[in-house]
């Protein structure tokens with residue numbers, strides 16, 4: 526029986542949600558097919574495994590939830606996916622913990638992310654552009670290519686390790702990661718917890734263990750390198766230095782490395798793929814961005830820290846892309862420890878709430894012509910200016926994305942290198958010629974072939 530509190534809130538039926546997942550419809554469809562309710566009430570509900578969950582697009586509620594993490598803590602993975610391999614793989618980490626445990630993890634991670642090693646980003650960027658050179662003028666499936674670039678950036682910058690997936694698409698590392706990603710991060714697993722079936726669990730556990738062994742090996746190699754006085758300035762090294770007084774155990778370190786791979790790989794790759802799609806479609810924007818890159822960088826291939834800040838137009842493009850196609854279209858569930866009032870409805874304590882930022886980013890109440898790609902709308906604002914909670918691509922408040930600068934550096938380096946060298950176009954007869962086609966909850970575009978024609 527639906528409790529009174531929920532009676533007036535529109536329901537997305539379980540059938541509807543399962544149908545969307547099976548037919549690979551993205552979060553864009555979820556918003557547009559229920560837009561009238563999101564716009565009228567700022568909230569809809571769905572019932573999963575006997576419990577009501579709410580999806581919220583009201584920016585005032587977003588502010589309330591994000592500014593009071595103690596009242597609205599993140600729901601633990603164990604509660605979200607009980608006994609799942611997802612929970613086992615990610616353990617206790619900085620993104621899913623709360624309170625003092627989160628503070629301890631975040632302190633160590635903050636010290637690692639504080640000074641990002643630009644030289645390691647640059648190294649991987651140059652490798653990426655040199656590989657592209659060998660496929661000059663032929664269609665490149667850019668989502669996969671950018672996944673490999675983002676994977677190698679994480680390897681180098683976060684772990685000081687060369688995964689070499691740009692050089693070798695079948696590298697054992699990316700294969701091990703993909704296998705885990707495909708099997709344990711399945712959107713249907715929230716509804717059907719098939720991980721608990723013993724035979725399936727055993728098969729999947731083997732894949733998780735294989736990947737965990739890779740992470741353990743990386744940590745051990747790093748200990749040895751540090752003992753031998755070898756330093757690269759990567760994040761793992763900074764974390765180990767910050768852990769002198771045992772703030773994180775080895776397994777907690779591993780859980781965080783696994784989390785960085787999860788949080789920072791697909792997100793950045795999607796952001797780059799969708800930006801390149803936009804540049805290939807809006808040639809005037811591409812030309813203006815190229816002109817800025819050449820003007821600010823001169824003969825430098827990789828932007829310096831100062832040049833990163835001066836790339837104003839490129840930053841506007843990146844920000845507008847993250848508004849239109851937020852790679853994390855919904856935040857991790859928060860669990861209400863107090864009742865919360867939305868319009869005239871009181872949502873009772875205990876209800877899981879998901880901030881649906883795709884809906885916030887596309888709301889006509891918050892944005893003029895929300896479906897249009899207009900980098901100029903960010904002319905006067907910068908990333909920090911999300912005061913009205915209408916732009917939340919990296920979240921907000923104390924739980925804001927730890928890797929936001931990491932990803933922005935990675936994106937700017939790739940875009941500078943590509944814009945300088947190539948004219949970027951959609952491949953002829955692309956399925957995306959009338960708009961980007963997206964699938965799954967992560968806003969992944971369907972295979973996206975682009976042509977990179979060398980500019981002389």
Ligand code: HEM
Pocket residue numbers: 619620621631683784785788789790792793796851852853856857858917918919920921923924925926927928929931932
């Ligand atoms: C375009 C790229 C990225 C996007 C759009 C993105 C988005 C987000 C968002 C929306 C959150 C907040 C989640 C919430 O409040 O529920 C978040 C948190 C987080 N992100 Fe990112 N992220 C990106 C890249 C990265 C990278 C590259 C890393 C690491 C290398 C990273 C690591 C994290 C971590 C550790 C948290 C949890 C922080 C905490 O709870 O204290 N992210 N990210």
